[in-house]
Amino acid sequence: MNKILEIKNLSKSFDGGKAQAIDQVDFYVNQGDICAVVGESGSGKTTLIRLIAGLENPDQGKIIIKGKEVSSIKKVLVPEKRNIGMVFQEYALFPHLNVLENVMYGLAKRKDKKQRAEEVLALVGLKEYKERYAHELSGGQQQRVALARALAPEPSLLILDEPFSNLDAMMRTQLRNEIFNIIKKTGVTAIFVTHDTQDALAVADEILILQNGKLVQKDEASKLYHKPQSIYVASLFGNTVQLNKGLKNAFRCPLKEDCCHAIRNENISINVSDCEFVTTAKIIKRTFLGTHSQLLLKLDNGENLSVVTNEAVLGDELKIGFNSNDILAFDE
Amino acid sequence: MKQAGSKHINSLLESFFKLKRDINRWSFATLFILLIIAVPVFTIGIKLFDGPGQSWLHISDYLLPSYLKNSFYLAILCSIITILFGVSSAWLVTRYHFPFRKALEWLLIIPLAIPSYIVAYAYAGFFDYGGIYASFFEVFEIANAKLDIMNVFGLAFVLSISLFPYVYVSARAFFLNQAISLLEASRLLGVSERKSFVKLIIPLARPAVVAGLVLVLMEVLNDYGAAKYFGVNTFTTGIFRSWFSLEEPETAIYLSALLLILVFGLILIEKWQRRKIQYSSIKSANTKPNKKIILPKWQQFLICFTVLIPVVLGFFVPVWQLLIWAFKTFTQVLNPSLFWLSLQSFGIAFITAFFTVLFALVLLYFSKWNKITFIKNASKLGVLGYAIPGAVVAIGIMMPTLLIDKWLINQGLITQFLINGTLIALVYAYVVRFLAVAYQPLESSSLKVNNSIPDSSKILGMGNFKTFYKIEFPLIRAGMLSAFILVFIDTLKELPLTLILKPYHVNTLAVKAYEFASDEMVMQAAIPSLCIILTALIPVIFLNKLLLKNE
Known part of the structure; x- marks a missing residue:
């Protein structure tokens, strides 16, 4: 490569x-x-x-x-x-130049600049907008002009x-x-x-x-x-809980001490039938978030933990658990 | 030990390589421009070592105390009066609804169109025997009504009434941008309007008010024409006396140095009072037009009348007096030579504005293109020229240009003075003094152009100059125009610097007015004065339009 x-x-x-x-x-x-x-x-x-x-x-x-x-x-x-081509966060289109002039800006040394500019504008699907100015375009359109401008000089x-x-x-x-x-x-x-x-x-x-x-x-x-x-x-890449001593004990999870472990909240399950490590917890607070709910839990040993689920949970108490292959290990 | 030593050498080498990599022609160009601007201050500093002149002992024993005393009185009195007029009118126009509010809002700025020495001439005449004031009392058959204002108190009044708009403008900007929303929050918390004003707005407005006040005090220290006419001894009149009457440059230099210390002291005080107070620059998203309080009609008229007072005193009274004089003297004064004089005056102002904007642009952009942080920060010092009183700038430039010319003549390169006593020295001095006037509008309009815009241009293959020409220049044109106009007008009004440095055969409207007034022909000074005022009015209105636009 x-x-x-x-x-x-x-x-x-x-x-x-x-x-x-x-x-x-x-x-x-x-x-x-x-x-x-x-x-x-x-x-x-x-x-x-x-x-x-x-x-x-x-x-x-x-x-x-x-x-x-x-x-x-x-x-x-x-x-x-x-x-190098660069597309800035705020697009940075030149406000006093129209779309075509913006795209042609980096092509000063080329003979076919107009042709090339129209080619890239066609690529980003904005050929009909070439006479417009930045303030006449939506955010997404400005973005595509900025991309076309950056790509034009290859x-x-x-x-x-x-x-x-x-x-x-x-x-x-x-x-x-x-x-x-x-x-x-x-x-x-x-x-x-x-x-x-x-x-x-x-x-x-x-x-x-x-x-x-x-x-x-x-x-x-x-x-x-x-x-x-x-x-x-x-x-x-997603909410993660570090498995500290308290949590390890609660789940009766035998992990080495010299290593740092964590579990993603989404991997903590309330269907514990096929979980290796399980514990019971009290629900302190439920937050409804549309496609799923978030439950704030208190474990027996006093540790707090939150889990997400898309199933309805009845009662104040439940069992939660996870599997060993979901455990993340880092050397820290 | 050895290892530590070689590590040290390595890091030194690294810094050297980086300096060599980052230093570019713009770094040198920026430093060069700073050097040119710093020449007057350096000159004064170096010349101090030559020792004082013969009369220095006499001056320091007998006159210096009175210079200090008068400057102190002026500073205190002008601060009180300008704050009184400036802050109260700013608050009333932003907070209350009353008849002619919109008109008064910008009328409060127009006293700035009249140079303070002209206000001084007008008021001296106004209160003199046979003046408007006396004739007014004659109507009531009170004879010999004469108010003697030719003293330090009168001078303080005259300077304040022409300079209070600096405080007004900066206080109003604060009130408009932030104070109203803060006040509304405070009222919602159950604090009364009056209590909120005293406990919240006044302390918060302090940085803005002091910033305006520092400008006022700089102008007070810079003033020559008014103090001279009123016979009040100040540092600036002292510098003139040692320069022209005593012909002792050394003494003028010593006084200049003292004055510089005073001015830089002022700047330090201003910086210190703002040290932790960043809140003056907090930008609140106050886009909604603030609602004005509507009081009963008679109270509205009372407010209108209150706001009218400074406008009448600062603009209409002096202009009225000048118009009376102009009417009496136009047959003698209006002649082709006055026309020629105005042309010279405008020409000089035009050239000065051009070069000042050019220098400000160059300083602004060269320091941006230079990659060394230290030089970037140092470039900000270039604007301090505005703080240096005109007389000091003039003396600081007179001496080195004289040296250069003499050297050039000795070398046989020229036969007569090229810089000293010519337009070159004069315009150079104006540029030093007014650089800040041009720099500020340019800087603020360039700040409105997001950095990523010139960066994009560079990444797309354009160098610094092409980027400036194709992108930045079209985007900051409005800032350049207002910079040009502001410098133009300041040059037209300038007196002390011009008096010292103007070429023998050249004259300006300001100098002509001064000469008439000094020659006991103050009436004849009216027409050149009105010419200056009329020209200055146009941009004052223009400036206000810009201000309103920014709101």
Whole structure:
């Protein structure tokens, strides 16, 4: 496989070293892959892509694009010479230019710029909108124009910064599929930043998890979900309870002490017939959430725990349990 | 030990590489511009080492106490009066409904169109023998009614009445943006309107009011024309006296240095009073038009009358006086040479506005394009020129330009002065002094352009200049226009700096008005003064339109 992007030991801090935004990050992205960068806000996602785009200079380490070193502590290639496409969170369409002019902006050096711009506009399905200005378009349309503008110069790498965060939940899924279908069609290598793990799970070939500027895990979606390397990663992909001593005792669950264990709330079942570890609990509070209910429970030994179920639960007391193959283990 | 040492060297090397990587031509260009702007302050600092002039002892023993005393009185009195007028009118127009409210809202700004020295001339005439004030009392057959305002109290009144709009504008901005929603919250918690105002609004408005007040005090310290005419000794008149009458630049420098310390002290106080108070910049989503309180009719008229007082005193009275004088003197003053003079004045203001906007743009964007944080922060210092009184800027520029010219002549490169005593030095000094006036509207309009827009342009293959030309320039045009107009008008009104640096054969409307007034021909000063006021009125209205738009 061809590596399009290589990041080596990259670090960046702000405020004269007081705020470490990116801390010794190492990874690579293969040609044609879609790679998601996931993390809480403040985990360094945006800094990472700004470094890749050349909008920030690193304190340490190297960035290599298509085998060419573009950032190091000795030199930094300016953004305009990196052949990167970028879609900003707020789309950043030029307000005084219409859609066609926006898309043609990056094609200044090409002879067939109008033709190429119309071609990409057709690709994103906005050919009829080419005379319009940004403020005359919906959020989703602006997004697609921004994508067309970024794709027009045929970048070797496409970066998307929180592409769906400004859209409402209804549009989000539809647009996500549309956008990534287009990206797949062009075959461009893409990195996208998101705080929403659903986005990452749905479309990414690989997912990078950042925590406090550190790369904590890089894997395929299913591996990340089933084999998270830390409780932080596990809880990004769904509510997770750490199995502390009290819980282990309550479920009479013989687990080694030198290892950290957790269980996803969704894997705690109220049908205990085929569960290995079982305990009884009192219901303190029921919250109806539409497709399912959330129950806040108090275990016999006083521990609190919440479970989700889509079945009706009668009475104040119930049995809950889980299986050993649902237990997540990390070395911490 | 050895390892630790080599680690140290490595990290030093790393920082060196990074500095070498990040420093670009914009870093140097930014530093160069800052240096040019800092020249007057440096000059004053360096020249202090030459020691004081012969009369320094005399001045420091006999005059300095009176300079200090007068400046202190002026500062206190002007603060009280401008706060009284500025804050009360700002509150009344934002909170209450009354007849002509909309008109008064912007009329309260127009005293700014009249330079304070012209207000001083007008009031001196107004209260003089045979003036409007005396003739008014003659109607009631009270003879010899004369109010002597040619003293420090009169000066404080005149300066306050022409400068209070600074406090008004900044207090009103605060009231409009935040105070009303806070007040509503407070009322909902069961606190009365009056109590909320005293306990909540007044303390919260303090940073905004002080910010406006600092501008007032800077103008007070900068004033020369009014103090000179009223015969009040201040630092600025002292600088002029040592420069022109005593011909002792060293003494002028010493006074300038003292004045600079006062001004920078003011700036520090302003920064200190805001130290933790970030709330003045809290943006509340107050998009709904705030509802005004509707009082009974007679109370509405009372408010209208109250708000009218500063407008009448600050604008209509002086203009009325000037119009009377203009009517009496137009046959002698209105002639082709006045026309020529106005043309020169406008020309100089135009050139100055052009270069000041250019410098402000360059400073703003070069410092953005430079990648070194330290230089970015330092670039903000460039706007401090506005705090330096005009007379000080003038002296700080007079000396180095003289040196450069002499050097050039010695080298045989030129035969007569190229910079000193020419338009170049004058425009240079204006640029230093008014850079902040242009910088602020440019900065705020460039802040409205989200960073990701120029970033997108760069990622799409355009360099800094192309990005500026194709993207930023069209988006900040409105800011550039208001910057240009503001500088134009400030230049037109400027007096002390112009008096010191203007080329011999060149004259401006402001200088002409000053010369008439100094030559006991204050009536003749009316027409050039009215020319300045009329020109200044246009942008004051324009500025207010912008302000209202931003609401």
